[in-house]
Amino acid sequence: MDFRAALDTRQPITRQPSRTQEALGEVFDPWGVEVLEGIEGVSIELWKPYQSLVKSRMPNATVVADRFHVMKQVNEELDEHRKTEKRAVKKIRNKVEKERVLKGLTGRKYALIKNEEDLNECQREKLAEVKEVSSTLAKMHRLKEAFRDFLKCPRIGQRGY
Numbered sequence: 200m201d202f203r204a205a206l207d208t209r210q211p212i213t214r215q216p217s218r219t220q221e222a223l224g225e226v227f228d229p230w231g232v233e234v235l236e237g238i239e240g241v242s243i244e245l246w247k248p249y250q251s252l253v254k255s256r257m258p259n260a261t262v263v264a265d266r267f268h269v270m271k272q273v274n275e276e277l278d279e280h281r282k283t284e285k286r287a288v289k290k291i292r293n294k295v296e297k298e299r300v301l302k303g304l305t306g307r308k309y310a311l312i313k314n315e316e317d318l319n320e321c322q323r324e325k326l327a328e329v330k331e332v333s334s335t336l337a338k339m340h341r342l343k344e345a346f347r348d349f350l351k352c353p354r355i356g357q358r359g360y
Contacts, residue, residue: 244268274312303332
């Protein structure tokens with residue numbers, strides 16, 4: 200996990216391998232109260248123990264989720280919906296339709312969650328099959344890609360904006 204004193208620099212301050220409040224506190228302690236209270240923004244994984252530690256040590260900081268964990272959550276939701284639709288296939292009475300939908304949803308996880316621009320030809324075909332059998336997953340995938348594009352946009356105050 201990387202910690203940043205300023206969101207616009209994107210320069211990591213440290214990487215802490217342990218996932219405990221104590222280990223994170225050991226990173227913050229040497230900075231001193233004046234530095235910690237002067238921090239305006241922190242990008243972290245939104246794990247409750249991290250949030251509470253940052254809020255207690257950096258009372259003036261706005262806490263935001265880091266891009267990686269936001270996209271991880273979006274992809275988990277997308278795959279969970281794929282699994283839900285796959286389970287719902289059991290209710291389809293028409294055998295041909297049931298097989299068609301099941302084929303379009305089985306083994307398609309990575310075609311859905313991988314960045315669309317990075318898909319190989321086989322994965323592109325699998326994604327097209329998913330979109331053909333599920334308009335909901337097609338829409339969710341479009342929204343995921345649009346959100347990913349949004350997260351790549353430069354922000355006011357960042358270099359290059």
